[in-house]
Amino acid sequence: MNQMNSPLIRIGVFYDGNYFLKISDYYYFQHERKARISMEGLHEYIRHQVAEEEDVDVRLSQIIDAHFFRGRLSATEARDKDRLFHDRLLDDILMNMSITTHYMPLKTRDGRLQEKGVDVWLALEALELALHKSFDVIVLIAGDSDYVPLIKKLNTIGTRVMLLNWDFKYVDFKGENRVTRASQQLLEHSTYPVAMHDVIDNGLASGDELIETLFVNTPEPASYPSVKPVRPTGPTAAGPVGTVGISTIKNLKNGFGFVVMPPNNLFFSYADMAEGDFNDLREGDWVEFTVGRNHRDEDCARNVRKAQAPAEGEEGYEEESEEHEHESAGSPERL
Template sequence: MNQMNSPLIRIGVFYDGNYFLKISDYYYFQHDRKARISLEGLHEFIRHQVAEEEDVDVRLSQIIDAHFFRGRLSATEARDKDRLFHDRLLDDILMNMGISTHYMPLKTRDGRLQEKGIDVWLSLEALELAIHKSFDVVVLIAGDSDYAPLIKKLNTVGTRVMLLNWDFKYTDFKGENRVTRASQQLLDQATYPVQMHEIIDQGLSTGDELVESMFVNTPEPVAYPTVKPVRPTGPTAAGPVGTVGISTIKNLKNGFGFVVMPPNNLFFSYADMAEGDFNELREGDWVEFTVGRNHRDEDCARNVRKVEAPEMDENDEYDPQDEHEHESADSPERL
């Protein structure tokens, strides 16, 4: 059994970025916790978990290196999809945590953006760094079976592998069933497979501080500064791109919604929030927005923020749920 005078347990953490962001989105939009994963809190959990598995004092369990791998949109594509701010925000978080970033350009195949080569790059870097920096434990945050050869190779050089994995399913905004589950190959070969979904759910139910610290407790920063406009006295119709409007929210789903604006209600997502927390919005809330265009060249709502209901004229009989709404306009296919 390891004692206090044992050597330091050197930990290297490797993120499959796309996998991790899906996990974070799940807890923010689908799970009752309604919060994103905190990288700082996750790293503290990792230190404690490794210390427990290696049977050492947590002070001897230290993360000495961390790397984040992900496919990323080009600047032009990110701008067109209003993703520049959120990509930069993620970069700031990773930079402040001392996590090295590794990005590859997303490739378009069959009309869809796809991530290729990330698993190979992560595997090569992890193996090389494990050898040169003498990692005792590599923590892998991934779920794809493509990482199975990496675990085998790490085992041959005497490096233990802790696999943080999640198992959950939900229905997305298109009504499609989504499942996230780690490959059984990874689970079988990892030295320390950790069922994160079970640990988190149990920890949240018992008020475990270490689990609670794994979630961000502050609202997400906003992409646009707050500007107080001239307050209208009722709903304003959508005009050309850049027009500021005000109306009510009709539908809210997991991460997206529609602003009432006949004849075609305007789609918006959590990324279009100018301020406030998307999860605090409710159907029927009044919001202010800017008319924009999506990648299909259709009207959508940008810079969305909750506002107080305007003072309606006594003769104004506007009903945001009236017959002018078109159900087809509320289809997620408008994404």
């Protein structure tokens, strides 16, 4: 029964940031919902779910602390990879939600940026705060088996653990299979394991308002000012950095695309949109863009927006030959 005379249920929420952002990207680019996860909506869902599991009125189910852990690029690297705007946008969301941020520098190993030590930091903070703030329930948004020792320790001090986990797979823009699945050990040791992929799909199918609030319903802000450039009269070839161009989209997959620009197509991503939603683009659409350079010093398309096709009779591009189709500039690493 939901008893108002029951004690307040104190909730602490702990995000594995990389895991959460991967989930949000999945719903934005892969899932039919085509929207990012709303942290405000997620917290509201957590309150209701904990109230149901703890058998109390939802007014007695309150999040009193929340923490977000993630590896982070340096300012210079974020600038070179065009991540400064999106990192700041995330910071604004976390700040407005009163979520405490914990960042560690990403390390380069074997030529790849890797996140090291974040899981240990999260575990130590969660255990310490559980002892000092006497959380009744800790909600863990993670899927790695490295968090099993944390859950075992929380169990010994009487703090229940709700694990929000996702299970899905898809094919990325390279044609490679990507799988996200929570560790079986995590599921076994958690007090309240919640299979969010099923919760969301079932809730969307039934029109559950609480599940609808899990998604952001406003367009994602653009990285660049929405200033209309001087539009060319027809298709133009890539020129120096800052040159305004117009062409068609060759490929679109999972948040990335290529603008037709022989001999090597120009790579762009959702972060390069000047206005509109990346998910509204279609292959063959005409777009305006400015020529930029990526962190590999290769040409790419920036400040991308939809455009009208040139008037009939204006010279267009010949279709790109197969030998160049896979030589496009750019890399998903810049996200």
